[in-house]
Amino acid sequence: xxxxxxxxxxxxxxxxxxxxxxxxxxxxxxxxxxxxxxxxxxxxxxxxxxxxxxxxxxxxxxxxxxxxxxxxxxxxxxxxxxxxxxxxxxxxxxxxxxxxxxxxxxxxxxxxxxxxxxxxxxxxxxxxxxxxxxxxxxxxxxxxxxxxxxxxxxxxxxxxxxxxxxxxxxxxxxxxxxxxxxxxxxxxxxxxxxxxxxxxxxxxxxxxxxxxxxxxxxxxxxxxxxxxxxxxxxxxxxxxxxxxxxxxxxxxxxxxxxxxxxxxxxxxxxxxxxxxxxxxxxxxxxxxxxxxxxxxxxxxxxxxxxxxxxxxxxxxxxxxxxxxxxxxxxxxxxxxxxxx
Amino acid sequence: xxxxxxxxxxxxxxxxxxxxxxxxxxxxxxxxxxxxxxxxxxxxxxxxxxxxxxxxxxxxxxxxxxxxxxxxxxxxxxxxxxxxxxxxxxxxxxxxxxxxxxxxxxxxxxxxxxxxxxxxxxxxxxxxxxxxxxxxxxxxxxxxxxxxxxxxxxxxxxxxxxxxxxxxxxxxxxxxxxxxxxxxxxxxxxxxxxxxxxxxxxxxxxxxxxxxxxxxxxxxxxxxxxxxxxxxxxxxxxxxxxxxxxxxxxxxxxxxxxxxxxxxxxxxxxxxxxxxxxxxxxxxxxxxxxxxxxxxxxxxxxxxxxxxxxxxxxxxxxxxxxxxxxxxxxxxxxxxxx
Numbered sequence: 001x002x003x004x005x006x007x008x009x010x011x012x013x014x015x016x017x018x019x020x021x022x023x024x025x026x027x028x029x030x031x032x033x034x035x036x037x038x039x040x041x042x043x044x045x046x047x048x049x050x051x052x053x054x055x056x057x058x059x060x061x062x063x064x065x066x067x068x069x070x071x072x073x074x075x076x077x078x079x080x081x082x083x084x085x086x087x088x089x090x091x092x093x094x095x096x097x098x099x100x101x102x103x104x105x106x107x108x109x110x111x112x113x114x115x116x117x118x119x120x121x122x123x124x125x126x127x128x129x130x131x132x133x134x135x136x137x138x139x140x141x142x143x144x145x146x147x148x149x150x151x152x153x154x155x156x157x158x159x160x161x162x163x164x165x166x167x168x169x170x171x172x173x174x175x176x177x178x179x180x181x182x183x184x185x186x187x188x189x190x191x192x193x194x195x196x197x198x199x200x201x202x203x204x205x206x207x208x209x210x211x212x213x214x215x216x217x218x219x220x221x222x223x224x225x226x227x228x229x230x231x232x233x234x235x236x237x238x239x240x241x242x243x244x245x246x247x248x249x250x251x252x253x254x255x256x257x258x259x260x261x262x263x264x265x266x267x268x269x270x271x272x273x274x275x276x277x278x279x280x281x282x283x284x285x286x287x288x289x290x291x292x293x294x295x296x297x298x299x300x301x302x303x304x305x306x307x308x309x310x311x312x313x314x315x316x317x318x319x320x321x322x323x324x325x326x327x328x329x330x331x332x333x334x335x336x337x338x339x340x
Numbered sequence: 341x342x343x344x345x346x347x348x349x350x351x352x353x354x355x356x357x358x359x360x361x362x363x364x365x366x367x368x369x370x371x372x373x374x375x376x377x378x379x380x381x382x383x384x385x386x387x388x389x390x391x392x393x394x395x396x397x398x399x400x401x402x403x404x405x406x407x408x409x410x411x412x413x414x415x416x417x418x419x420x421x422x423x424x425x426x427x428x429x430x431x432x433x434x435x436x437x438x439x440x441x442x443x444x445x446x447x448x449x450x451x452x453x454x455x456x457x458x459x460x461x462x463x464x465x466x467x468x469x470x471x472x473x474x475x476x477x478x479x480x481x482x483x484x485x486x487x488x489x490x491x492x493x494x495x496x497x498x499x500x501x502x503x504x505x506x507x508x509x510x511x512x513x514x515x516x517x518x519x520x521x522x523x524x525x526x527x528x529x530x531x532x533x534x535x536x537x538x539x540x541x542x543x544x545x546x547x548x549x550x551x552x553x554x555x556x557x558x559x560x561x562x563x564x565x566x567x568x569x570x571x572x573x574x575x576x577x578x579x580x581x582x583x584x585x586x587x588x589x590x591x592x593x594x595x596x597x598x599x600x601x602x603x604x605x606x607x608x609x610x611x612x613x614x615x616x617x618x619x620x621x622x623x624x625x626x627x628x629x630x631x632x633x634x635x636x637x638x639x640x641x642x643x644x645x646x647x648x649x650x651x652x653x654x655x656x657x658x659x660x661x662x663x664x665x666x667x668x669x670x671x672x673x674x675x676x677x678x
Binding site for chain 2: 029030227228229231232233234235236237238242246247250251253
C-alpha cells in the first residue's frame, strides 16, 4: 500500500477515535467538568493547538489528481494533501523577501507578486507552505513517540509497582541502565542503527524518554496498591488483572494525560536538536532551522526561513505547555478527589 | 491454653496461634535481620450472629490480625478455621468461594472507595466477582436493594464517592461488604474516622443489620464506649498478643489483667464517683520488633513483680465460672481463685 493511503487511513482512524473520546468525556461528569474548566482557563492556547492540529490533519488527507499540472506528468499522478493543493502554484525560481514583488537577488518579477507572506526559500518554495508541512512532522513525532513510550512505561511501571519483588528488580535494572547512558549519544546510535526514517526516530526517542514516566508510574502504583479500595477489591476476590484494569489504570489516567502533554513538547524540541545534528526527520522545523543557518550569514540577511520555522515551533510548544500546565492544575488529584 | 476458649458450641470463626511477622531487611543483599512481630500468637473465637470486639491501643496489631484472617497479609503461622476449613492452608483459587463469607469494612471512608468509580460499580464489584446475578439489570436491582438496606437513596448509585459525606461513604462501604452476603464482617475501626453523631448512626445500622441478617462481627476498635454498646465478647490485645478475653459485661465488671484495668480506668466519665483510682499506664508501647522478655506488659505494668520479666504467662481461664470463656494472660489472675 502506498504511504498516502496509509496516511488517509490513520487520519480517519484518529478522527473517529477522537470523536469517541469526546463522547466518552461528555458521558463522565468528572471529565467533562475538567475539560470545561480547561477551556475556561486557556481558550487562546487551546485555539492555537486546535489550529496546529487542523493544519496537521489537512496535510494528512491525500488524493490523486484534480490539479492542473500542465505538461508535468509526474505531478499529475502524485497524491497531494489539502495543504499541497493550496500552495500548488506558488513556486518561484529562488529567494524572495516576505510580500515582495520581485526576486531577492536581481529584480526579475515573481510569478505571484505580493503573495508570499514569509517569502520563498533558495529553490523558490513558499516558506509558509514549508512551515505548515512541518506541523504534521512535529505532531507525528510527538504523537507516535508518546504512543510507543506511554504504553511501554505503563506496562513496566505497573507490573514493577504492583507485583514488586523480582519483576521490580528487573524493571529497575533496565531503567537504571538506560538512564545512565548519555541520552543524545544513545539517540544518535539508535537512529544510526535503525536507519533515518520517521518511525525509527520515534522509536529511538521513545526508548530514551520512557524511563522517567515509568518511574512515576511505578511509584504511583506502589501507592495505589496499598489503598483501601484495592484491599477491598482483593477481599472481594477480584483477580489481579481486574484490579489493575479497573482500579489502578483509571487512577493513573490523569498522570498519563499530564505526562503526554508535557513530554510532547519536549519530544518536538528533541527532534529539532537531532535535525540540527543532521539526523532529523525530513521536512521538520528542525531541518528548516538547520538549513537556514548559512542563510543568516548572507548579506543582506535571509531571515524569513529561520524565523518561520522558529516561530512555528515556539507557537506550538508555548501553546502545548500552557494547556499542559492548566491540565496539571485541573487534574491534580488533590483538587479533584476531595472537592466537597 | 486453647481449651480455655472452647466452651459453648462450635464458633463460626476460630483463630488459633495466628502469627504475622514482617521481616526487617537491611543492607545491599536485603538480609533479614529481624521481624516486626505485629501479630504474635493470637487466638479468637467468633460465634455466628455475635460481635467480638478486638481492642487495644494503636500499633498493637489488631488491624494486622484482621487482615491476616482475610489473607490480605500473609500470616507466618496459625490456623483460621471457618466452616470446617483452615483458610490459611488454601490456595488462592480455593480461597475464592470463602472470601464471599468474610468481608471487610474500612476505617477511612475517604480512602476505601475508588474515586473513579460510580457507587453502582463499587457495590457491584462483589456481585461480579462471585457471579451473583447474571445481567446488568439484576446487578442494578441488587445494588438498589443493598443501598436501601444501608439507608441510602438507591437513585444515588450513579454518583461518585466524592459527592457523599463521610457517614454516607461509610454506608456505601458497608453495602459493598454486604453485597456477597457474608456471614462475618470484619470492621476495622469502622466508625473511628466519623463524627460522634454519625458514629451512633453507623453503630445502630450495624446492630440492625446483625439482627436482620444474623451477621457476626469482628469489631476492631480502640473505643471502649463502642465496645460496650455493640460487643458480646471482648478480646484485649497488647503488643501482638491477646492479653484478656471475656464476655463484655463480665470483662467490664471485673477486669483481670492490669492492662485491661488500666484501659477501663482511662474511659472518661462525667460522674466523679465512677472515676476509678487505678494507676495510669506510663510510657510508650515497646517496639514489636524487640518485645520485652517474659510478660510483654511488664515494662509498663503497675503491678509488676519478679516473675513477670522471666517467665511468659499463658492465656489461662479464670473467673466467670459458668462457662463464660474468660481468660487472662497474667500471673496474678492465674494465682487468684476464680
